[in-house]
Amino acid sequence: MEDLKNVSFSPLPDTTYVRPFRFNYTQNGQSKSWDLLEVHDSVAIIIFNVERKKLVFVKQFRPAVYFNSLEPEDRDVDVVDTDKYPAALGVTLELCAGIVDKDKPLVEIAREEVLEECGYHVKLSDLELVNSYRSGVGVQGSKQTLYYCEVNDDMKQSAGGGVDDEIIDLVEMSISQVEKMLFSPSAESIRSPPSCLYGLMWFLHTKAPKYRK
Template structure:
């Protein structure tokens, strides 16, 4: 879908090392009819998927804990972040991606997932759309220890927390990850756990 009020004039690649950082110069027709030329940087890392595993009977959720450099740089003392399992689509559809990531990161092999919504996570600078899922888990679904893929440098701790404890961790600041907060609040609002 094209927006006839926006015209891309130039795209300059600033970095193509890990993902792509572009400087985009464009013209935009404002609501008053005036035309304005602007330049913005946009980081394209692809789209992703995230999931919250929950167990109704035990009133628990599965989260992960891993080192996140950007949080360390921005004042997180040890750089560790508690979050919902997630990963980039890597040319998969969102459902297949999240099933793969769930098994790699948490060790749970799930077959049924429910997509609950999509969201731009940082639309001022990042192109990514994140697909949000939830799924029930049971002890029988645990096939490995999880922990991520060593060849991708992943060193992920798997956490099983009571739902109430996870909600309290939002209040105390122990959970600061947006996607995780959104998923925990979703199952709270929907009264799922």
């Protein structure tokens, strides 16, 4: 995952994943415009192994996080110095998640992501709907739907790690480790999206108390 080389930037070609465009409108009589990105909606899943009392996360390299870790003067270069900027700067800790790019119910897509990324075979009835919210409200505003499921070791059918060219590692953390990550200020920022942090706060408030007994 952290064997990173040949980092460079180029103009965005046509793609099915991101469509940049300008939104023009009039608000309170004033003409305005805003640059936006059209992206897919997504699902995310809080996974808790009740047998070992561990939350299950995915760890992966995120180019956007890496890019925003570069100093401004090092973004306009032919090739990024990966000795100065190692891949670890872009490695994030996230909930299991995936985009909605299939004509299927959201809960079915969530079930597939749990199997593909984390290797657990869960039933649709195992997935509890938590909430839906908007992501990246400044430029995209896409909807993410959050689920919760409890698993055990018998439900593990594969190593997970994603499909095709995905490179995903699984990470397990105890409730106390998650609390330490969330509530212990550090000079180094948490490399997790707000949706993950919201999901963890929800878990600590609604589910964790019975597992602390």
